Amino acid sequence: MYTLRMIRVLVLSLSLAALLGAQGLNTAAKPDDWEEINFEFNSSVLTDGYPSLLRLGELLQKNPAFRVRVEGHADWIGNNGYNDRLGMSRANAVRDFLLKYGAQPGQVTAATRGEEQPKYGDGRGGSESAKLQRWMNRRVTMTVTDGQGRTVGSGGVGDAVRSLGAQEQTAAAGPAAGGAANCCDAILKRLDKLDEIAAMLRDLKGENDRLRKDVDELRAAQSGLTKQVAEAPKPLSRQETTEIAKAATTDAIETARMKRFSILGINAGADNNGSFTMTGRGRYFAPFKDRFAVQAQGEYMKWQDRHEGQFDLGLVTRVAPRFQAGLATSFKHVSLRNMQQGATLGQGALMLDYIFRGGRVGFFGTKSFMREGVVNRAVASASGNVILETYLRAVDQAGASAAIGLWKNSYLEGNIGLLSRFGGDDKPGGTLRFVQPISERVAFTLEGGFNETMVGNNANGRVVAGLQFGNFQTPKEFQGVDHPVPMDIPRV
Numbered sequence: 094m095y096t097l098r099m100i101r102v103l104v105l106s107l108s109l110a111a112l113l114g115a116q117g118l119n120t121a122a123k124p125d126d127w128e129e130i131n132f133e134f135n136s137s138v139l140t141d142g143y144p145s146l147l148r149l150g151e152l153l154q155k156n157p158a159f160r161v162r163v164e165g166h167a168d169w170i171g172n173n174g175y176n177d178r179l180g181m182s183r184a185n186a187v188r189d190f191l192l193k194y195g196a197q198p199g200q201v202t203a204a205t206r207g208e209e210q211p212k213y214g215d216g217r218g219g220s221e222s223a224k225l226q227r228w229m230n231r232r233v234t235m236t237v238t239d240g241q242g243r244t245v246g247s248g249g250v251g252d253a254v255r256s257l258g259a260q261e262q263t264a265a266a267g268p269a270a271g272g273a274a275n276c277c278d279a280i281l282k283r284l285d286k287l288d289e290i291a292a293m294l295r296d297l298k299g300e301n302d303r304l305r306k307d308v309d310e311l312r313a314a315q316s317g318l319t320k321q322v323a324e325a326p327k328p329l330s331r332q333e334t335t336e337i338a339k340a341a342t343t344d345a346i347e348t349a350r351m352k353r354f355s356i357l358g359i360n361a362g363a364d365n366n367g368s369f370t371m372t373g374r375g376r377y378f379a380p381f382k383d384r385f386a387v388q389a390q391g392e393y394m395k396w397q398d399r400h401e402g403q404f405d406l407g408l409v410t411r412v413a414p415r416f417q418a419g420l421a422t423s424f425k426h427v428s429l430r431n432m433q434q435g436a437t438l439g440q441g442a443l444m445l446d447y448i449f450r451g452g453r454v455g456f457f458g459t460k461s462f463m464r465e466g467v468v469n470r471a472v473a474s475a476s477g478n479v480i481l482e483t484y485l486r487a488v489d490q491a492g493a494s495a496a497i498g499l500w501k502n503s504y505l506e507g508n509i510g511l512l513s514r515f516g517g518d519d520k521p522g523g524t525l526r527f528v529q530p531i532s533e534r535v536a537f538t539l540e541g542g543f544n545e546t547m548v549g550n551n552a553n554g555r556v557v558a559g560l561q562f563g564n565f566q567t568p569k570e571f572q573g574v575d576h577p578v579p580m581d582i583p584r585v
Contacts, residue, residue, distance in 0.1 A: 360559025436466025
């Protein structure tokens with residue numbers, strides 16, 4: 094059994110020597126040549142000093158009364174707080190290794206010195222000497238104390254190993270026990286630990302490969318970003334910036350300015366007798382001061398037996414988000430065929446509308462103030478004492494009006510009222526108009542009326558069609574604005 098173990102030790106020793114020789118490493122080390130521990134820049138990964146740490150862990154395991162304080166150091170690059178944390182990470186890495194390979198938790202403590210105690214100069218500058226100094230300053234130092242708390246050694250890991258080894262030799266009594274067999278056991282144990290170290294080195298190689306891949310990806314991303322920056326649009330010139338700002342200001346002013354709405358319409362058709370009739374009308378609606386608007390409009394109507402012209406002027410106010418009210422004054426001049434002269438009548442109107450999502454509905458009432466107008470005078474007797482006059486009289490009205498949105502932008506608008514006749518029966522009258530926009534500025538209209546203006550003993554009416562031009566609002570847009578919207582001013 095002993096012979097087999099010796100053969101195994103010999104084979105493993107020869108294999109290890111051959112491997113190290115193939116790597117070009119110097120294996121002619123003395124027993125006291127313990128490797129110190131240094132770190133790469135900005136890293137706390139343990140990459141060297143494994144034999145020294147393995148020996149130190151073994152000594153601590155054999156001497157449980159001894160304690161080791163591990164202090165981590167950093168070079169000058171970086172702020173103090175960061176270097177303190179980096180030094181602590183390096184000390185913890187060494188402490189964890191010692192605990193894994195022999196030391197007990199209470200035997201090893203970790204601390205940091207940061208960049209406070211450089212050993213080999215400050216390492217400032219870009220020379221090779223400065224780089225070497227910084228590498229040597231990235232280290233750990235150790236302080237070894239015995240069971241009574243006395244310091245028995247301090248410095249690098251080699252100093253710690255030597256001080257503990259000396260204490261062990263001093264405390265040893267008599268010759269080493271176990272002879273060659275114990276020696277072989279120790280060698281085999283160290284070879285087993287070398288296997289673990291080799292596994293750790295393979296893990297480090299894999300981590301290094303991943304880091305290289307990450308660096309390559311970062312370089313590719315940086316290259317792509319540089320290309321994007323190069324291809325980005327150049328900053329605007331002063332002239333271009335001025336032109337854009339001017340255009341934006343103009344658009345903002347136009348948006349903030351309240352729109353004026355004006356329409357012009359013309360249509361033609363037939364009355365209830367089949368005679369030709371036509372109508373031309375225009376309206377101007379101008380909101381101001383958010384809640385008010387001026388509405389001015391005119392209309393010309395041609396019938397077979399008369400011509401009528403009316404002008405309206407009104408003030409509209411949006412008294413609440415869904416309500417508006419208006420006051421209007423209207424004048425109408427009528428010329429009848431076979432009469433000596435025309436007559437002008439006048440009335441005032443009060444309107445109130447309720448505005449909803451689909452349009453508006455409202456009520457109106459009128460009161461005439463230029464009630465009568467003579468259109469013809471004739472002598473009715475031979476003596477000339479009797480004169481027969483023919484005159485027109487304005488009638489008062491009360492009724493309702495509406496403008497209702499239909500499909501898309503088409504809509505209906507109209508009114509119906511009770512006409513209070515003087516010396517005759519009251520009669521209903523009204524107008525209904527269908528509007529179908531063709532474009533933003535043009536619409537087709539179809540209109541019908543019943544007792545719209547001239548109210549006699551017999552009812553009259555008309556049906557006409559035509560076009561409407563201008564920038565007009567549709568009823569579905571009424572609720573979306575804060576200012577008033579056009580109202581229906583009754584005819585005289």
